[in-house]
Amino acid sequence: MTDTNGSDSAAPQFTAPKPVIVLVRPQLGENIGKAARAMLNFGLTEMRLVTPRDGWPNPSAGPAAAGANEILEEAEVFESLAEAVSDCTNVYATTVRKRGVTKPVVTPEEAAREIYAEPGRSAFVFGPERSGLETEDVAVARSILTVPINPQFGSLNLAQAVILCAYEWSKGAGLAQPTQEDVLPPAPQDELEGLIGHFERLLEDKNYFWPETRAEANRLTLRNLLTKPAWNHLEVRTMRGVLSTLEKARRPRGE
Template sequence: MTFWTYILRCSDGSYYTGHTDDLERRVGQHQAGEIQGYTQTRRPVALMWSQEFPSRQEALASEMQVKDWSRKKKEALFRGDWDGVSEAARKVSRYGVSTGSTPTRDEREVEVASGGERSRNTFPSTTPPPVIVLVRPQLGENIGKAARAMLNFGLADLRLVAPRDGWPNPAAGPAASGADIVLERAQLFDTVADAVADCAQVYATTVRKRGVTKPVVKPDEAATAIHAGPGRSAILFGPERSGLETDDVAVARTIITVPINPEFGSLNLAQAVILVAYEWSKHQDLAQPPETELPEPAPQEELDGMIGQLDAMLVHANFYFPPARTETTRRTLRTLLTKPGWSTQEVRTLRGILSALDGAKMRRNSAAPIESGEFVRDRDLDEPLP
């Protein structure tokens, strides 16, 4: 199966980046306003660039990388100007790959000509994804698992503050299970202050306030604020053993905490990251499993045919007994087969059907076969089964 990452130019001059498994259909949906969100009020749109990938994971990773590029870098990409793309890249990570996708202000703002002057209009929907900051993480495996959790929900900007075992860490790659783009773009910092210096809002995740008086919100409330607020946000996660220290929390403006069992409030690092990343992703246009249309109900004629066929089998199996209850039992069967929500009596009836078809109610004697109309209870129940 093929997947695409694509960029659309909107009617206001801004760019929208996404990914899909059906490029033509998705662009048509954007053009028709069928996709709620950013492009719905900025039509018509035009496809500027697309690239194929063999897996959804690779397409999503490309989307998260390209969507944070500056306008200059995106427009160089449209032209196929690879020198221009390289020139727009700003620095190289410790893994040796470009991190020039770190967003700049012109990525979040659109210049609009107005009366001979150029003014900037900021659109809340273009607020960049938050930065995930792991403060003094201890194990490379946990860094990899956190990267995997991030990419699952569309986040790719990972920053590491003084990891205990240094960086790069060979144990991180296998634990990331394919989220290599996150590890490749990860940036290393000596202090929390350095890691969040370019962020307009900083959140600290902790289950304890640690003596710091700050606003406290749940992950869903933080996600809403991040999408609504201007500028880039950072979310701090502490080391595995003890969590964030008081001085780390003091750097943040807001605390994120999760309602949790007070008798067991321990989350591992990747679990904490995935909780926050998931809440943020609910505001995004991430791909969902395709909806499968249910088949139309069968015509009544076909349903009656099935019931008639079953009824004939039950007559042959001598199911209906006593004869005086035959019509009541048939009515119960029809009701059972034409509505959902089985009652106890309906279940018992169905089990009787299954027993009859299985032969449990029919103790046959090969030397003395049951005659027409004779029911098993009229026979000697001690006779051996054939």
């Protein structure tokens, strides 16, 4: 997997940044290994783990990876999904459940097309094996990814969901895509988090999130509202400026 000068030669060379695979609270090490194997089959190499249930590294992962051990060795662990995708502009939450969230829903095929059309880094986010992603996880993402599936029998396991996403992405991986260079990509997730945090801080000062029983739902609504625009770096900065202005006293004219 590694050539003589130590560089990663495991995967074909692509021009667009490869999407990362994020596993949120994965349960079995075996399934993490299977996901790594699924990834490498289609040239994806970067895995991120959010608070894996049994800690990390996990001795059950390696045997299931069937040779994709390099992915496991280089997997990074994060405390939260927001941190795990902080450098990503396109975040896809994979889920089959209907939810009252107003986000675009795309297929793996559509997601792959979007990823190639945008210069930013993308993330496919997968939930725990049994329960899938929680509403708060989905709120972090810009889009929901759903595999169109037999409505009477939806039983994709984690590695299968991963392989379908990786497979669709790999179809375009050899092709140099034309980029829309006049359109800036969405700001990285950490800038978006900064904006959301700024809104929350100002609104907390005004008791917006009160009463407590509504606070969580209101925070989710606000997060989804601010995630939807896919504002770029400059736009996020402008909105931060708007908020800073609103929280200050009247700006003096003249120096």
